[in-house]
Amino acid sequence: MVSPSDHMANERTFLAWVRTGIALIGFGFVIAKFALFLQILKGVKGVGQSVLFGEVMIVLGAAVIVYGLLIYHLTERDLENNTYRSRHVLNSVFAAVVLIVAVSLALLVI
Template sequence: MANERTFLAWIRTGVALIGFGFVIAKFALFLQLLKGVKGTGNSVLFGEVMILLGGAVIAYGLLIYHLTEIDLNNGTYKSRHVMNSVFAMIVLITAVGLALLVI
């Protein structure tokens, strides 16, 4: 049951990132219509990256869920601290890259 709750938390986080990505991208287009300014700057790019990141979070959660389920069924559960650390670094590098684009 804990494995399923963790998987659902990954799904919830991914959906939140996807939703936030859509908000960022659409808000830039809304401002363009409202102010009549041409171009959306980096907002659409940020939104697209957030949407892709949300999809990656869901895919990673699915992978971890299946690997953990197999381990639990075999009675050979092991921590995935290396995989989780690598994924966290990828997310962190993406966040830093987006932050540098803002500057």
């Protein structure tokens, strides 16, 4: 038997994904805008590598929100059907993508 608290827990988890995505998007804007600010101060033209990093963080934040929404809907469906399906493959693929992006950005800094 599924209780209302199960649905509320699923919603809280979704909202945590949204908060994480918003934090990544905000951090991406800070990186990009600070890089542009430094370029204006130095009088250098052209988009620097930091702007690229900021844009990647913004896209990654949006992807986190989309992923959270997908997991939310899948879990809601499972709760309505009174079933449980492990999402270890989907979670592993998402974690691998995030790690690949993180390592790629780290290698670009070097």
